[in-house]
Amino acid sequence: MPRASQRPRLVDVAEHAAVSLATASRALAGRAGVSAEVADRIRQIARELGYVANPYARTLASGATSTVGLIVHQVDDPYFAEIAAGVIQLAAERGLLVQICQSGRDPGYELQQLRHLIAQRVGIVLISGSGYDDPRMESAARAELAAFQDHGGRAAAIGRHALGIDAVLPDNEAGGFALAQHLMDLGHRRIAVAAGSAGLTTVADRLAGVSSALRQRGRSPADLAVVHGDFTRGGGRAAAEQILNERPETTAIIALNDAMAMGVLSTLRSRRVPVPARMSVVGFDDVSVAADLAPSLTTVRLPMTEMGRTALTLALKPRTNRPRRRPTGHLLVVRDSTGPAPRS
Template sequence: MPSSLRAPRRRRRPTAVTIHDVAARAGVSVATVSRVLNRKALVREETSRQVLEVARSLHYVPNIAARALSIRRNHTIGIVLPDVHGQFFSEVIRGIDLAARRAGYHILVSGSHSDRDEMLAVLEAMRGRVDGMVVMSPDVAVTALREQFVSAQPLVLLNSPAAGHDAITIDNHGGAQAMMRHLAELGHTRIAFVKGPEENADATERLRAYRRALRLIGAVRSAELEFAGDFSEESGFAAGLQILAATPRPTAVFASNDAMAVGVLSALSESGFSVPRDFSVVGFDDIPIARYLAPPLTTVKVDMAELGRRAFELLFESIGGGAAHTPRHECIPTTLVVRQSCGMPSASRRTNPTSGKAKATH
């Protein structure tokens, strides 16, 4: 049977209304409808009004995929994070989301990557789906991956040592230094440090700044004052316990992020110690709850939403500029925010916990 005898035109599904329907109904061509909708070219006021009216009455919604295919841009950017955990990332996403929405962009998010292969798979899967991406790679080496996989795509690195790529970093050094100076002014000389993940660029920089500052302020330098951590509350808690066991005991603890400071605080308080009386504890980031801890946490404020916003701006520019874009590098400043988790060193006091400190009653 010749194909000419086939059923007229079978749609696979009751398809939505298209630009053709609008055009037909409004008595114009699809080109005109498109022009009206995109305000791209001159269209008679009268025609325009009418098309708009028909479109509305038909509940016409342009097919995004078709448009994306046609203009080769999908107005979506990808965000790839090591983990969506925690307030830090939420804030960054929030900053990006706000900026992106204002520019008519959407965000495709992917977090929680245990290993680097998984992250790589995500990078790959996002390709073609986004116009560019913001990636925070825990693993510095992703810069290399990028070369191979996402080659021509606009990309903004977050907190990774940028080499010829757009990047936004935090002024970790300045922040950590300011904090150390603050501690020194209070009289602390035995300052413990809780480290972050080894491959994390921010963590490494904060550690370096801590070490350098120790020398500057003439405080005690010792590998035994450095405790392992991975930016989680849990690791901070563990570090807190270790710090209590150290001798001689530090008088202050600098956790390289707030989440770990929370853990340290918790460990100290569960062991019956009081902050800031027995220990001074400080963090880094100034996550929203920092101000509500007991005691309110002295920390280094990083404007995370601003970080996100700037990342988007940079990416946006890069997307628009195409190959003409020259990689830029921006640094987000930090500020010391002093709350109540620090005091003078308690050297003169006994180092044992208040004996009768009430714990849970039941």
């Protein structure tokens, strides 16, 4: 069989430079054992020939992969898109390649994708999205990742903490707390929450923050009307419908992410409920469109792109005994979707 590719190989470089394969390899890897002049000559020749190492051969020989696998729920969800953008940016700077997978918010499928990535021998796994409450799935993923790491793989999570790996974590609870506080400061007493699926840890955490803000003001979290949907615009629309129908006295809706907040705004608009005059709305994440909505959305900003970069940075560092947790900042961004509670 003839050689498949016509690209120059390391032997070609070595021959041109009249050195052995080993020397050429060392020179290009910048490893010791080659005199400076020879190394320069080899590098020069490699450049002239347009030589780029075959990553398949390299990985096979060395066992060290340079590709990172990224699992997101959905790439066309702005939250994940921004995270992915961060990962891809940094990977490009480092000369790494990113293989991306969608889990479609399905824990079973996510586990399958994780296994697939590992089977494909990626060197680094980055997993984003909310953790699942389902102890089965979560511990299966945890086991998979532990085995992966034991064999030299690197892994980091973005926004989830129960996987036993390094994680970049926003303070979801403090964010929820800030949102609830902001609304109470504006005089709102009848607050409803448009929450994502009940099984997500992110939902639980953000909700806990809201509850604790209520408690701090001497109010019972039981007063809170919590409606679960999914973390999408459609979920937000449905949640808003339910809130308007079942809790007409509500004056403020906390959507636990921006996608849901957009759905909530959409429903309020079609029901002709003025925002914020009659109803205040807040979101969470501050995806980039949030500022351009009408009205612009009050929300908690998470640095998604940076979170992506940080996760990769973390995974690139030498592993520590115990998984590291890198907190991210968050910031309440007050815009036009919130205002004083209406006097009724």
